[in-house]
Amino acid sequence: MISQKTREQLHKRLSRIEGQIRGLNRMVEAERPCIEILTQISSVQEALRGVGKIMMRNYLESCATKAIRSQNKKRTEETYKDIMEVIYKFAK
Amino acid sequence: MISQKTREQLHKRLSRIEGQIRGLNRMVEAERPCIEILTQISSVQEALRGVGKIMMRNYLESCATKAIRSQNKKRTEETYKDIMEVIYKFAK
Amino acid sequence: MISQKTREQLHKRLSRIEGQIRGLNRMVEAERPCIEILTQISSVQEALRGVGKIMMRNYLESCATKAIRSQNKKRTEETYKDIMEVIYKFAK
Amino acid sequence: MISQKTREQLHKRLSRIEGQIRGLNRMVEAERPCIEILTQISSVQEALRGVGKIMMRNYLESCATKAIRSQNKKRTEETYKDIMEVIYKFAK
Numbered sequence: 001m002i003s004q005k006t007r008e009q010l011h012k013r014l015s016r017i018e019g020q021i022r023g024l025n026r027m028v029e030a031e032r033p034c035i036e037i038l039t040q041i042s043s044v045q046e047a048l049r050g051v052g053k054i055m056m057r058n059y060l061e062s063c064a065t066k067a068i069r070s071q072n073k074k075r076t077e078e079t080y081k082d083i084m085e086v087i088y089k090f091a092k
Numbered sequence: 093m094i095s096q097k098t099r100e101q102l103h104k105r106l107s108r109i110e111g112q113i114r115g116l117n118r119m120v121e122a123e124r125p126c127i128e129i130l131t132q133i134s135s136v137q138e139a140l141r142g143v144g145k146i147m148m149r150n151y152l153e154s155c156a157t158k159a160i161r162s163q164n165k166k167r168t169e170e171t172y173k174d175i176m177e178v179i180y181k182f183a184k
Numbered sequence: 185m186i187s188q189k190t191r192e193q194l195h196k197r198l199s200r201i202e203g204q205i206r207g208l209n210r211m212v213e214a215e216r217p218c219i220e221i222l223t224q225i226s227s228v229q230e231a232l233r234g235v236g237k238i239m240m241r242n243y244l245e246s247c248a249t250k251a252i253r254s255q256n257k258k259r260t261e262e263t264y265k266d267i268m269e270v271i272y273k274f275a276k
Numbered sequence: 277m278i279s280q281k282t283r284e285q286l287h288k289r290l291s292r293i294e295g296q297i298r299g300l301n302r303m304v305e306a307e308r309p310c311i312e313i314l315t316q317i318s319s320v321q322e323a324l325r326g327v328g329k330i331m332m333r334n335y336l337e338s339c340a341t342k343a344i345r346s347q348n349k350k351r352t353e354e355t356y357k358d359i360m361e362v363i364y365k366f367a368k
Contacts, residue, residue: 034151218335
């Protein structure tokens, strides 16, 4: 469901985020100023949101579209429910 | 500025988040369902928000309080500005 | 596209929110404590999010489903783009 | 605690938001496209966030600063708690 190209893109981004988290750990260790650490946390949140966007778009294009086109009432309903849940988890 | 106890708490949480990011990478590799991956991204966001809360509280208790109590107009103004910026970065 | 029942539900909620905004104006006039006003603003945000959820669900069930089922590539693409935009406007 | 100037600014903004809510009600009545209504809801959320920012800044400058400078441990603690609560209500 996830194309080779998207997988590579996600892999690269997630590896960068992993590095950012390690960086955060070092910043805490080095007692960097709180505001600097908080700003870095915001950057990681933003980066994760980017990964989420790629996944969300992928989900809409593949799974959601397939389910909605199946004309199967139950699958379609579940897809709406899933989209709503994911949106409002992100909307926090 | 960050107590030994808080540093350990942050260290533990950040290490767990690092593991979650590696887990996300494996989920993408294993082509887990998009919704499952999106839900996991939400969990990491929530965990990062937890780390941010600890840092924010620490910032208020230490740096911000010191700056505001200094009665120094410029330092106080900068503290307001920093708090506002951090709040509205998080509020995204 | 919006059923009579949903329209009534939205109308009721929006009228209540309008009242809440007027209430906020009175709270400012009466110089109520800032925290009280901020808490009230949060309530209105939450209420608006509720209206947004109803609209989003309605959009998925009607317009989005129709567009995706049309098998029309351009309409489908636009629907993905619209959903992504709305999600990430809300995700702020 | 809220200056005359800030009160007028808030009053103006809240009146504009009240008008936007009435506009939303009319858009639902007129069965405007869902995406248009959702975009308008986002605008109102953004406008409310603006009001929240003014209140938050005012709160920090007046009540919070007074409480923190009082050197009263209990009042200071309560202020931290209030700031944290408001931040994380907004951070949704």
